[in-house]
Amino acid sequence: MSRVAVVGATGAVGREMLAVLEQRCFPVDELRLLASDRSAGGSLRALGADHEVRAAAADAFSGVDLALFSAGSRIAMELAPAARAAGALVVDNSSAFRMRPDCPLVIPEINGETLAAHRGLIANPNCSTILLCMAVAPLVELGGLQGIVACTYQAVSGAGTRAVEELRRQEAQEARGEALTAEIFPAPISHNVIPFVQALQEDGFSVEETKVRDETRRILGLPGLAVSATCVRVPVLRAHSATVHAGLERPVSAAALYAALSDRPGIQAAQEGIPTPRDAAGGDDVWVGRVRIDRVFRPGLALWCVMDQLRKGAALNAVQIAELALGCPRGA
């Protein structure tokens, strides 16, 4: 018997969570859709029925077994305690709790065993972190991972549905020969790339780039791992890509990494061909290709990876966490 609340149900990730719950036949006896006051009041079709969207509030969690949060850090900090107090397991997609020692930060295929220590609250990692960790995890054992330089090519949907609308609007403006207006991003994203994903910090790295470092260290269990990222937004609708140049302790061949990746769930080891965001969009797998011996890190490897950041980078990973934590049989 499982009563499920989705907080932020009308957002890009929230809607994807509903789709994933249905596709994986997650056992849902009652579904409670919660959203901001602005989005509440309407109705949303999910799991074969229409559901009222209610305002997310502290009293909305009574009787809930599982609360999937995708509503940002502020809402998570405000409402997760209420959901836990009501007895729900909280899986939160924001960065609010990711670095708290008492809150596991989990990619089930990599550190699912850390779930056991949860106290009613589990954090879902940043989407770029998930992409990177899924691609390099085998290198921890295979080669003694020492350092990672990662550069991302991040889809606009990672910034929410309004960001997708902004790209579409700019494309229409461009077609009409009008000046482009930008509200979500600091510059037009149509026919452009912007090396700015979340605010820049004092040290010149962005918040996103720092999350990638800190979360990767925690998930891979390598607190001293050197991780330097440049996170860049590109005019792709869906699916994040990244380049990885990794330094190792011991040489690893491309064939050995492909073989290790092929043995892991959730990975498409693309030894042939060139995976692109259009290949990964809408699917569950992380695609890894272009694995080659690096030219700077010796020993080291370079590779290319792609993943639908709304699926494995957010909604799917959250539902996988819930399946593992609640002992649900895994669905489709």
Next chain:
Amino acid sequence: MSRVAVVGATGAVGREMLAVLEQRCFPVDELRLLASDRSAGGSLRALGADHEVRAAAADAFSGVDLALFSAGSRIAMELAPAARAAGALVVDNSSAFRMRPDCPLVIPEINGETLAAHRGLIANPNCSTILLCMAVAPLVELGGLQGIVACTYQAVSGAGTRAVEELRRQEAQEARGEALTAEIFPAPISHNVIPFVQALQEDGFSVEETKVRDETRRILGLPGLAVSATCVRVPVLRAHSATVHAGLERPVSAAALYAALSDRPGIQAAQEGIPTPRDAAGGDDVWVGRVRIDRVFRPGLALWCVMDQLRKGAALNAVQIAELALGCPRGA
């Protein structure tokens, strides 16, 4: 008195060469526009007059003082000897001669002094090489450059005018809900990124990535420099971008690199703000921003750089080479 031939005059770079010659008031007494048989026969407006486009052939260079080639390696190898035999100085934009010891490979702001040894043939570097070298050149002296990991975000116009047409066509197909057709690129480039710029080699790197390594070593005078690149095409019309994570011998602060860049011609040191391809498109400068102490290379720096690859990455650099080699007064 200067009679100038432009070989490949109807291509994306050729047209830009004509614009640059005019904008810089390059002394042109006679202009000869040459192109493939397919493009010959028509007329092209350049430097305030209409010019017949003639078929590029060995007998087309009599009396020519300067031949600017932008017609690919095959044509360059076929016709550059004839142009030189006719007494012309050849500046070639293809990769045909770039690694030949008797042919200088020149970015005037960096290694202009190597021009003096030319024997009638000078090579213009690859566009990504120019972007990278312009951004990191000060680090050779400042920090003792040791290694570079560079990931590019390359505009479709780098693959020629037909590639731009392909992006436009795919955008129209997408708007009409039709399937996207790809001819120039190996996958749709609309709302996509493709980690494939020129063919892949046996070692897993692409030809483009290898050019970036080999040419950067030659231009910076560092034959042992470690350079590992991942070159990626993005749906940008004009201006290439790149991330650089560089390893140094000695620590260099971001402020010191910005100061050194500010002292160099052809650079916009963007200490504030986030330069994007739309900022660089149509202009002559290389923009460098987001300089920060790296997190993997210690000591090291990370940075972001952007440049109109048809201007400084090709046409402008070629004309600057010609100005320097022929002792022309620099124009506008």
